[in-house]
Amino acid sequence: MTTGQTHLFIPGPTNIPEDVRQAMNVPMQDMRAPDFGDLTKPLFTGLKRVFRTETGRIFMYPSSGTGAWEAAITNTLNEGDKVLMSRFGQFSHLWVDMAERLGLDVQVFDCEWGTGVPVEKYAAALAADKAHAIKAVFATQNETATGVGSDIPGIRAALDAASHPAMLFVDGVSSIGSVDFRMDEWGVDLAVAGSQKGFMLPAGLSMLGVSLRALEVSKSSTMRRCYFDFVDMMKLNDDGYFPYTPPTQLFHGLKVSLERLETEGLSNVFARHYRLAEGVRRAIGAWDGCRLCATGPKWHSDTVSAIVVPEEIDARDVLRIGYEKYRASFGSGLSKVMGKVFRIGHLGDLNEGMCLTALAIAEMALVDAGAKIELGSGVAAAQDWYRTSSATALKVAAE
């Protein structure tokens, strides 16, 4: 029999704050009631503030984030459309796979796992595409499998430099609400998010930000779609209704999680994610033989760290021991990096103590699995950082 709390350090679903959890414990209600919009309409408005869009539109689907990926593609592109994508981890890989299966003509840049979107290559391809055959450019802002963040403003700059009209698609599932994202300022046309990451909710709700331009483009898209169709949603969303039964329970939770993000302030949320992540990175730096999968600081992700374990051990042992012996869930190494990597998710509702728990357990599991790291070494490095780093100073930097 297990005792004590489960220590959840996967990069989503994340830990649910108590007030969000309370808020979801509701009886059912009529999704066609005259006042249903009192619940739902502020959610659209609140999400616009988090996505940082004033002119765009938010869609909420009863689906995982994968559904919003599909919604983005099927509503705005056509079969055979040429698109630019890059692949450097399991989630960027899966989006490529979806795009191909949905009939797009995908030009893929395969990059080293541990790096992110190759902005220069995108720039070159865009500059070369005088005919504007490329209809869209895709970017995974945060590759959850490798703990790598990418430079979205850089991609916008490349588009602008080439005066290229391609739409910009961003997978922000594990970034929006946790690290800086600015839909309007960065000219993002389709931005995908999910409930179970920075929004601190269970899975089951995806959010999609769509620019005015993409909404216009969608009118001429001929892909077959129904469940994810923008038009059905738009007909009803303005009054707060949905074309099918929405997950009301999650709406009640989202109401509170949006309030939390607003109360803390987005820039404080981002600063906190940086500060907590940095503690984890310092701990990893103190572990002999371990290193981040992200190949350099420019790729550091503030929401998840992927740790390459020493060659002589198997990361799956770390995961198994963590789970079975210490009741902790870390993220596994997916696909190419299976056995080489384990991940610590550090996003959503988190504080110093929780990060130290993750590190203390990870150290025991690493040693149990055969790593030669010193117990307490990473914890001490993180403690030192958490003790002395200033949340205020960081806040300024993060803005």
Add this chain to the structure above:
Amino acid sequence: MTTGQTHLFIPGPTNIPEDVRQAMNVPMQDMRAPDFGDLTKPLFTGLKRVFRTETGRIFMYPSSGTGAWEAAITNTLNEGDKVLMSRFGQFSHLWVDMAERLGLDVQVFDCEWGTGVPVEKYAAALAADKAHAIKAVFATQNETATGVGSDIPGIRAALDAASHPAMLFVDGVSSIGSVDFRMDEWGVDLAVAGSQKGFMLPAGLSMLGVSLRALEVSKSSTMRRCYFDFVDMMKLNDDGYFPYTPPTQLFHGLKVSLERLETEGLSNVFARHYRLAEGVRRAIGAWDGCRLCATGPKWHSDTVSAIVVPEEIDARDVLRIGYEKYRASFGSGLSKVMGKVFRIGHLGDLNEGMCLTALAIAEMALVDAGAKIELGSGVAAAQDWYRTSSATALKVAAE
């Protein structure tokens, strides 16, 4: 300020039993944990028992029931395929609409709202289709908008009589788990259900039963799909995993709701739905000037009753008064029957007292809206039935 409980009598989402509600109040967990299948695999097995299929396969999607409609079509049919459908209410209408938008060649039988699937017409069309151009026959087992049940075994008989190989699609969203449904025995190939009806859960999870034959057929289906693709699911479901983050919270609830259905016994569940529904129907029969939308006993639905109000009043007033003055949610009249009909949902976790609450409030709202019915008349008719009818006797009949 409102006080006291909200009285929820819409045909879904239905009232959640306390133990199901408790079960969903969980912290998040790792959907890739080695023992995650301990939670999910029994759900597939339990759903097979409820769908009454031994050879078929169950899919669970993070989506509303509409998503499972789409999954059924896009995985097994091809653009241009000829299908038979019938339309006699808002939900059968929407399914037709989806089929057309997804590119099927739909032969629609439009029937009077208040009747159901025209089995004879289907039989004739099938018999005439010697070339077997018809690839699938669609039936809405329970039209939620009009409170009409249809004869699924009759459709199977028609297919068999014509020795026709068309697949049989059934929308069982508001029937499966509440009234008799037998996937294998009736030769149903694709059966759609949703979490928020007979399964007594919040919306957000759809279930799809797929026959072996349909799985075979799906291999040659070429429709573009990704989120709802069978193959991605099948690769992982056997071990209890999913291709994207599933709604774990609902799985915990489903575990308990399946236990409830098993403990009560499906035939008892069906008998209870009949008995409670019959009380509501007797009450409606006692209301001067009101009648069921269902045009005869063969169309009676045991999960929802649509009530045609006297011509001189507007059903929207009944709904509004019920909601604002008496804190009760009834189902509205959708589309064609707007203003003429209001609905009482009587499915899921329900008992006599709850039905009487619905009737007592409906009577007040009807009188407030101008109807000339006698207060207490319907309640008395239902009380008399509930007092004297035997659950045991009915159980036998229902089997």
Add this chain to the structure above:
Amino acid sequence: MTTGQTHLFIPGPTNIPEDVRQAMNVPMQDMRAPDFGDLTKPLFTGLKRVFRTETGRIFMYPSSGTGAWEAAITNTLNEGDKVLMSRFGQFSHLWVDMAERLGLDVQVFDCEWGTGVPVEKYAAALAADKAHAIKAVFATQNETATGVGSDIPGIRAALDAASHPAMLFVDGVSSIGSVDFRMDEWGVDLAVAGSQKGFMLPAGLSMLGVSLRALEVSKSSTMRRCYFDFVDMMKLNDDGYFPYTPPTQLFHGLKVSLERLETEGLSNVFARHYRLAEGVRRAIGAWDGCRLCATGPKWHSDTVSAIVVPEEIDARDVLRIGYEKYRASFGSGLSKVMGKVFRIGHLGDLNEGMCLTALAIAEMALVDAGAKIELGSGVAAAQDWYRTSSATALKVAAE
């Protein structure tokens, strides 16, 4: 297996509003934390508003209401003290029993069950007590066993008329927060309440209002006490702390239930209780052979109605049938009125639909038990009242 919600119509514990229920679903916390008073201090203030005392003091004990009865006596009286009490139901009886067991010299007026505090007899006894031997006068404002309300201002008038210094003790367990109570204006010295009635919480917290005078008197009380001692509480309560671990969970619920009472407004709360109660009384009036236990309108309780069943039937059958066949809990007939009476609690978080549920089920159970009442008759009487009575008009009357 039971299905559907349990219909709870006992006069406490009452139905918990959803927001109160949510609020209690909390992890544990440190009751010695520096900010613990942020939670608890507003509770004392809020309770003062509900008790309508500005100068008095509130105590909260982890105990049932019985504990607060004991706290009231042991902190302010001495063994052998003469007190006036009256007995006309199980709860007034139990308070007499306690007073006697704690060593008071109790002069009891035994009154017909169905009547309340005999103000004239109290007046006479007080007038005759020139020596002021009587130290305290006890009154049960609402006798929960018989559904009888008493005239507390009348008792105050009797004390004043006799210029008698005796303290006034009031059991307000099933009245405070539901019907009019004014501690300061009525000169109440010790007022007892409990969490599980008008405060819409689980049992486990008692509240005691104590006047300045009673606090002064308590300094010379020599009864042995420790758990319920005022002094231990007072030392810590001003800073929001308690001399032993308090029931924090209930504090979180109380916070919300106080907010509810304030938002609705106490006079509206009282008007609502009157209006809902009156519907129940009209229903009872329509039931052939049944009558209220309260012998006249002056004794009517707005929080609970005790119904005397026809002589030829046993009220215990009504209760048993209601519980087993219809999943409803009514209040039983206690002690002297066992078998003759069943009770409908109508206090706390309630609305019209809930009262009609109680009445509809009671009618079925009465008929099942052999009563000759007409099904629907009481429901119709109550419906008519609920449809046509004006909450606004009543509000004025109640002030």
Add this chain to the structure above:
Amino acid sequence: MTTGQTHLFIPGPTNIPEDVRQAMNVPMQDMRAPDFGDLTKPLFTGLKRVFRTETGRIFMYPSSGTGAWEAAITNTLNEGDKVLMSRFGQFSHLWVDMAERLGLDVQVFDCEWGTGVPVEKYAAALAADKAHAIKAVFATQNETATGVGSDIPGIRAALDAASHPAMLFVDGVSSIGSVDFRMDEWGVDLAVAGSQKGFMLPAGLSMLGVSLRALEVSKSSTMRRCYFDFVDMMKLNDDGYFPYTPPTQLFHGLKVSLERLETEGLSNVFARHYRLAEGVRRAIGAWDGCRLCATGPKWHSDTVSAIVVPEEIDARDVLRIGYEKYRASFGSGLSKVMGKVFRIGHLGDLNEGMCLTALAIAEMALVDAGAKIELGSGVAAAQDWYRTSSATALKVAAE
């Protein structure tokens, strides 16, 4: 705004397991229902197994543990009765204080804080008391304020050696259900427990184990009592009822916490508490300048460790910093040891990761408060122990 979970490491209320928390989230119910005993009777039986009594009787009071102290005294002793007590911490002090206020003639042994019950002194006093003037001997099995465990079997041996008939009272509030306790085998007559410690529930329910002999003795006790009276309880408890409204919500939680204790097995529960506590002690041993308040291994408590901080710092700073900066609640130094001591509670639903969280945060707070300990030093010592110690081996030892 705070983010992330609160880290609760006070020695009660303890962290509530998820299934216990779920179980308490219930609507209210009738405490006089015919089947109420189905809920409550197994609780008495289950508690008997935890108290390890077959012949004794369990009482459950809606009160804090302090209430059960009072119940124990007022039901079995008389004013002026001579009793032996010892004082070596805030809780043993408070029990002495209560005994004196309730009129007992208390012979108190004042001992150094950091030691426990002085068995030899008790033995001498008992041996000297040939007239058997001493009616009861009191012992605090676990002094929560100093983290000191005492030798209850030793006291029993002293009583037996002197053939002394005095009753044995044990305060097991922070020990029963967490460390070894054997009511029958050790001849304990009155054993006090509380819901918010080893039973992993909110505060609000106290449990009292009473031996047959004490029940017999209680018949001649003449102390004034009512709320805590055994007789009222016994009249109703056998059928599962209570003399006043019990805290049903906590009963539902207790049902699950008892199941947890049985499933884990009491000896495994005790072994786990030892193992987790030992890790904390090893960490403290690694902190330069800190030491346990318990003056030697024989006094070690497996449920709470009181840490004496270096003289140059104030333990209140450690507490304040822990709470404000790191969102952690440690136990404060009470009374005599205020400013010198802070405490880590390690009882109830706990695991290695949680203990390491406590230690990691304590280290940061200590350093922030000026202590010269090395960050990570205690964590490393505990990690090493947790990694390598065997739960199985310990289990045998603990039996």
